[in-house]
Amino acid sequence: xxxxxxxxxxxxxxxxxxxxxxxxxxxxxxxxxxxxxxxxxxxxxxxxxxxxxxxxxxxxxxxxxxxxxxxxxxxxxxxxxxxxxxxxxxxxxxxxxxxxxxxxxxxxxxxxxxxxxxxxxxxxxxxxxxxxxxxxxxxxxxxxxxxxxxxxxxxxxxxxxxxxxxxxxxxxxxxxxxxxxxxxxxxxxxxxxxxxxxxxxxxxxxxxxxxxxxxxxxxxxxxxxxxxxxxxxxxxxxxxxxxxxxxxxxxxxxx
Amino acid sequence: xxxxxxxxxxxxxxxxxxxxxxxxxxxxxxxxxxxxxxxxxxxxxxxxxxxxxxxxxxxxxxxxxxxxxxxxxxxxxxxxxxxxxxxxxxxxxxxxxxxxxxxxxxxxxxxxxxxxxxxxxxxxxxxxxxxxxxxxxxxxxxxxxxxxxxxxxxxxxxxxxxxxxxxxxxxxxxxxxxxxxxxxxxxxxxxxxxxxxxxxxxxxxxxxxxxxxxxxxxxxxxxxxxxxxxxxxxxxxxxxxxxxxxxxxxxxxxx
DNA sequence: GTAATAGTGTCTTTAAGACATTATGGA
DNA sequence: TCCATAATGTCTTAAAGACACTATTAC
Numbered sequence: 001x002x003x004x005x006x007x008x009x010x011x012x013x014x015x016x017x018x019x020x021x022x023x024x025x026x027x028x029x030x031x032x033x034x035x036x037x038x039x040x041x042x043x044x045x046x047x048x049x050x051x052x053x054x055x056x057x058x059x060x061x062x063x064x065x066x067x068x069x070x071x072x073x074x075x076x077x078x079x080x081x082x083x084x085x086x087x088x089x090x091x092x093x094x095x096x097x098x099x100x101x102x103x104x105x106x107x108x109x110x111x112x113x114x115x116x117x118x119x120x121x122x123x124x125x126x127x128x129x130x131x132x133x134x135x136x137x138x139x140x141x142x143x144x145x146x147x148x149x150x151x152x153x154x155x156x157x158x159x160x161x162x163x164x165x166x167x168x169x170x171x172x173x174x175x176x177x178x179x180x181x182x183x184x185x186x187x188x189x190x191x192x193x194x195x196x197x198x199x200x201x202x203x204x205x206x207x208x209x210x211x212x213x214x215x216x217x218x219x220x221x222x223x224x225x226x227x228x229x230x231x232x233x234x235x236x237x238x239x240x241x242x243x244x245x246x247x248x249x250x251x252x253x254x255x
Numbered sequence: 256x257x258x259x260x261x262x263x264x265x266x267x268x269x270x271x272x273x274x275x276x277x278x279x280x281x282x283x284x285x286x287x288x289x290x291x292x293x294x295x296x297x298x299x300x301x302x303x304x305x306x307x308x309x310x311x312x313x314x315x316x317x318x319x320x321x322x323x324x325x326x327x328x329x330x331x332x333x334x335x336x337x338x339x340x341x342x343x344x345x346x347x348x349x350x351x352x353x354x355x356x357x358x359x360x361x362x363x364x365x366x367x368x369x370x371x372x373x374x375x376x377x378x379x380x381x382x383x384x385x386x387x388x389x390x391x392x393x394x395x396x397x398x399x400x401x402x403x404x405x406x407x408x409x410x411x412x413x414x415x416x417x418x419x420x421x422x423x424x425x426x427x428x429x430x431x432x433x434x435x436x437x438x439x440x441x442x443x444x445x446x447x448x449x450x451x452x453x454x455x456x457x458x459x460x461x462x463x464x465x466x467x468x469x470x471x472x473x474x475x476x477x478x479x480x481x482x483x484x485x486x487x488x489x490x491x492x493x494x495x496x497x498x499x500x501x502x503x504x505x506x507x508x509x510x
Numbered sequence: 511g512t513a514a515t516a517g518t519g520t521c522t523t524t525a526a527g528a529c530a531t532t533a534t535g536g537a
Numbered sequence: 538t539c540c541a542t543a544a545t546g547t548c549t550t551a552a553a554g555a556c557a558c559t560a561t562t563a564c
Contacts, residue, residue: 022320023278026352026363065277065361069352095350095365097281097324106320108281108363110350170425185543202545203527210525226534226543241525242497440516457518458554465552481516481561496552 025107028072029060029153031093031160032080032114035177039135040193042157043080043122044149046130051103052150056134058157060109073112080131081116082123088116089176093160101152111156113163115176136161137196165194170242172214175233181218183228184208197246204243211239280362283327284315284408286348286415287335287369289388290432295448296388297412298335298377299404303384306358307405311389313412315364328367335386336371337378343371344431348415356407366411368418370431391416392451420449425497427469430488436473438483439463452501462498469494 032043044056059080063072070090077086093111101107122131139147139157149157168174168191175182177190184205192198208215213236217229287298299311314335318327325345332341348366356362377386394402394412404412423429423446430437432445439460447453463470468491472484 021280021282021317024281024318025276026279026281027276062276063279063352066354068354069350069363092349094347095324097318097365099321099323108324110352110365183543200528201543202529205544207526226536226541228543240499244496244526438516455555456516457556460517462553481514481563483516499553 025105026063026069027060027107027109028063028069028076029058029096029109029111029156030073030076030080030114031058031111031157032077032116032119033136033160033164033177034116034119034133035190035193036118036133038189038193040137040161040196041133041135042139042160043119044132044134045080045122045128047150048127048129055150056147056153057150058111058153059131063110069110070112073110073114077114080122081119083120086114086116088114088119089173090114093156093163096152096156098152111160113160115164115173117177117179165245168194168239168243169245170239172233172237172239175215181230181232183230185228187231191243195245199246207241207243208239211241212236214239280360281318281324282315282362282364283318283324283331284313284351284364284366284411285328285331285335285369286313286366286412287332287371287374288391288415288419288432289371289374290445290448291373291388293444293448295391295416295451297391297394297415298374299387299389300335300377300383301385302405303382310405311402311408312405313366313408314386318365324365325367328365328369332369335377336374338375341369341371343369343374344428345369348411348418351407351411353407366415368415370419370428372432372434420500423449423494423498424500425494427488427492427494430470436485436487438485440483442486446498450500454501459498462496463494466494466496467491 030043034041034043043059045059047053047055047057059076061072061076061079063069067075070092073090074086077090078084091113093113095108095110097108099106101109119133122133124131134147136157139149142148148154164173174187174190174194177194178186185201187208188199188201188204191204213234215231216234218232219230285298289296289298298314300314302308302310302312314331316327316331316334318324322330325347329341329345332345333339346368348368350363350365352363354361356364374388377388379386389402391412394404395416397403403409419428429442429445429449432449433441440456442463443454443456443459446459468489470486471489473487474485
């Protein structure tokens with residue numbers, strides 16, 4: 001336990017001496033998730049410089065001196081999507097602090113999960129030549145090196161995906177993937193895309209509609225063949241009792 | 256959106272220029288939770304210097320240059336408990352990055368939750384005069400200023416407590432508060448202390464024992480009046496189906 | 511004996527899971 | 538007419554929640 005700059009608890013609690021603490025670069029990485037074309041996808045940008053040149057990476061950036069990490073994540077999303085204000089859900093995922101996670105210098109990064117409905121085509125430029133929404137399943141089942149992400153971003157993405165797959169079991173998070181109003185079958189397809197399974201229609205509807213104050217009815221105005229009833233979010237952010245995720249969680253649907 | 260050092264995404268993805276990024280001090284705060292004397296408690300240390308002099312605070316410290324935040328949290332716990340190796344459960348909670356959360360300078364802190372069985376009396380010294388395990392309920396119901404914590408530690412503690420109250424519903428986390436082996440009634444008292452409710456004995460036992468591979472039987476060796484059966488952790492880290500927390504979550508039990 | 515605690519059994523209500531059936535409108 | 542999709546109804550099995558009861562030992 002002999003560390004060169006091993007700053008014990010007491011220094012933090014009883015006073016500090018400017019310069020005694022190790023400084024780090026503080027950044028954020030953003031996992032923007034969406035269901036596009038019936039598939040669970042993530043926004044990636046291809047690196048065009050070393051290290052990990054030409055690999056796919058999560059969008060990210062440094063946190064400014066007057067920003068919180070959440071502010072910085074929101075700004076990164078605005079820049080990448082081109083939207084004036086990021087309209088979706090944004091939450092903190094986890095902080096990655098391995099000293100060697102970036103070979104250039106010490107960068108501590110607080111990753112965030114963003115969720116929005118139908119994000120526009122990503123912006124390129126400013127040093128990024130290629131950005132795209134990539135299928136999560138393609139990344140998970142990647143046997144080539146095509147989708148081996150830069151830095152520790154594979155780990156970050158896996159953590160984000162698992163967080164969301166778990167969270168939609170017991171919360172209203174899945175509604176973030178849809179516009180308002182939405183139909184129950186649309187919501188079911190969100191679950192099916194995220195979990196990679198197919199769900200029974202009637203059981204699914206019963207669970208959603210019976211969960212207290214999760215969704216409220218909002219008429220029936222769709223122009224579909226057989227128009228489904230419309231719903232909007234209710235005041236509850238919990239799905240109780242939870243909807244249980246089938247055991248298989250990847251590559252088990254229509255392939 | 257005019258920020259003085261507003262480092263856009265492209266700088267991070269396409270290269271960097273040393274010195275262009277804002278440096279921060281990186282720290283960890285630790286919420287060490289335990290059930291002691293039948294009460295849900297947290298380890299606090301009283302500050303003996305400004306700012307927030309004489310207020311209770313969470314133990315914490317800077318993250319060393321070769322440490323992860325988790326390493327630093329483990330080290331802080333070793334120092335505070337006096338144990339050679341922290342024997343309990345340790346997980347990341349959340350990162351707090353408000354620019355003004357410490358009035359002295361910018362300190363970004365990744366908070367952690369520690370859980371252990373029967374932590375020893377905390378160590379004092381090294382600039383800390385008083386450290387104690389304080390009842391969560393006393394903090395939550397504090398009408399005086401006695402337990403107004405330093406910095407943003409009230410928020411961190413509230414987040415940690417809610418995380419654990421929620422997590423024991425669906426995971427094996429509650430077992431971390433007990434030694435091995437343990438009895439079902441002991442485990443029930445852990446739930447009762449954390450949630451601040453009383454639970455039905457038979458229903459509780461049925462849920463725990465029926466949850467697949469959560470606990471395994473390990474004989475009956477207790478010296479209690481009517482010795483209860485002993486159990487050890489099973490291989491499952493999930494409690495499925497979850498055990499639902501009663502609606503009231505504070506100050507509703509024996510007071 | 512009484513009190514305290516551990517454990518068992520059971521009954522009712524509720525939800526889950528599977529599946530059959532009806533309704534609507536387009537190709 | 539056939540097909541795709543939305544919605545309803547129902548039947549069986551399993552779990553939740555409430556509660557009654559027995560067993561063991563300290564006092």
